[in-house]
Amino acid sequence: MHEGLKALPPFTFSLRTKIRFGSGVRSDLPEAVEAAHWKKIGVVIDHQIIDLETFKGLLSDLEAAGSRLTVEACRISEPTYASLDKARQSFADRELDAMIGIGGGSALDMAKAMAVLVHNREPALAYRGFDKMAEPVLPIIAVPTTAGTGSEVTPNASFIDDQAKKKLGINGEAVRPMLAFLDPELTVTCPMGPTVSAAADSVVHAVEAYMAQKTNPMARTLAREGVRRVFAALPRVVENLSDLSAREDVMFGAFLSGLALMHSGTGPAAALSYPLGVHYGVPHGLGGAIFLPSVIEYNIEQGVYDYGDLVPGLSGTAEEMARLFLDRLTALWEMLDIPRDLGRFGLSSAGVETFISDTMELKGALDQNPAPFGEKQARTIVERLINN
Numbered sequence: 001m002h003e004g005l006k007a008l009p010p011f012t013f014s015l016r017t018k019i020r021f022g023s024g025v026r027s028d029l030p031e032a033v034e035a036a037h038w039k040k041i042g043v044v045i046d047h048q049i050i051d052l053e054t055f056k057g058l059l060s061d062l063e064a065a066g067s068r069l070t071v072e073a074c075r076i077s078e079p080t081y082a083s084l085d086k087a088r089q090s091f092a093d094r095e096l097d098a099m100i101g102i103g104g105g106s107a108l109d110m111a112k113a114m115a116v117l118v119h120n121r122e123p124a125l126a127y128r129g130f131d132k133m134a135e136p137v138l139p140i141i142a143v144p145t146t147a148g149t150g151s152e153v154t155p156n157a158s159f160i161d162d163q164a165k166k167k168l169g170i171n172g173e174a175v176r177p178m179l180a181f182l183d184p185e186l187t188v189t190c191p192m193g194p195t196v197s198a199a200a201d202s203v204v205h206a207v208e209a210y211m212a213q214k215t216n217p218m219a220r221t222l223a224r225e226g227v228r229r230v231f232a233a234l235p236r237v238v239e240n241l242s243d244l245s246a247r248e249d250v251m252f253g254a255f256l257s258g259l260a261l262m263h264s265g266t267g268p269a270a271a272l273s274y275p276l277g278v279h280y281g282v283p284h285g286l287g288g289a290i291f292l293p294s295v296i297e298y299n300i301e302q303g304v305y306d307y308g309d310l311v312p313g314l315s316g317t318a319e320e321m322a323r324l325f326l327d328r329l330t331a332l333w334e335m336l337d338i339p340r341d342l343g344r345f346g347l348s349s350a351g352v353e354t355f356i357s358d359t360m361e362l363k364g365a366l367d368q369n370p371a372p373f374g375e376k377q378a379r380t381i382v383e384r385l386i387n388n
């Protein structure tokens with residue numbers, strides 16, 4: 001049912017990150033750093049972009065404005081706790097004032113962890129969980145170069161514990177960026193694979209935030225606009241990665257979806273993506289995208305039809321509209337070449353038990369699903385996708 005037909009439930013909304021959005025806003029970064037009186041800055045930047053003129057220019061502008069930079073390249077697509085302990089050595093004893101992350105979700109998450117580990121001296125694993133930091137955390141500035149992860153506004157940073165084969169974050173209000181520069185021009189350099197994975201991640205955020213048990217009118221409004229923009233503009237980006245106006249729409253839509261997620265909950269598709277990342281190396285966004293249609297299909301079978309309200313222009317009964325939404329999503333996924341089978345990543349029936357038990361550890365996310373979702377439902381979906 002459209003929430004406008006119900007009495008408005010109470011909700012709380014706050015945005016603690018100061019956002020600068022728009023093509024070219026990166027040029028305001030030196031001024032913002034100066035205004036905050038930050039002199040010594042740590043920078044974590046994705047190694048794939050470090051030599052591009054745009055980013056060399058950004059770093060030299062910071063230096064020209066008086067910042068002293070300590071730069072570390074993020075070379076890993078899914079950072080591990082071991083990689084954090086290695087990277088932190090570059091930032092030790094530098095008396096840093098702030099940390100800037102430039103890159104995709106991994107570089108931003110690594111910057112968040114570095115901001116923690118400068119003054120919190122235990123091994124990185126000690127800070128896994130929520131609010132485990134006893135010492136101050138440096139202020140964080142996020143400069144995303146992909147559109148979709150939402151990391152620029154979330155109080156989370158995810159890492160893999162490769163000993164325990166678990167993915168768990170360093171989380172807490174202190175790791176939420178204080179400032180974020182969302183400059184769509186920076187996403188033009190993002191290649192097809194990460195562009196698709198990040199944008200698909202944003203769609204998972206929006207759809208699951210929209211459907212979560214704890215959704216609210218604010219999250220729903222943001223999710224609707226987020227999905228609408230990404231659905232409309234992503235095909236144009238895929239056709240021409242340099243289409244700046246399409247990149248702007250995708251970045252704005254993905255940002256709105258990140259806000260929706262932050263003010264609601266996640267769901268089964270996000271939960272199922274974690275074991276796929278930890279055991280099979282599938283990027284988080286792509287993982288969630290693989291599972292999302294199956295979760296929607298299951299929910300529709302259970303009589304959950306709210307999906308029809310997510311994009312404008314659908315008509316019919318509530319069930320028909322929900323199925324039309326699923327058709328739209330499936331068509332977009334086909335265009336983006338989102339895989340439909342898990343076998344190609346090496347997951348076979350032998351791996352299903354571990355996969356399911358790892359998924360069940362994220363019971364909090366599963367419980368957000370509008371219809372009951374437990375081991376049985378997870379197993380049905382995974383087995384079906386193995387045999388596709």
Ligand SMILES: [Fe+2]
Binds near residue numbers: 149204270
């Ligand atoms: Fe995500």
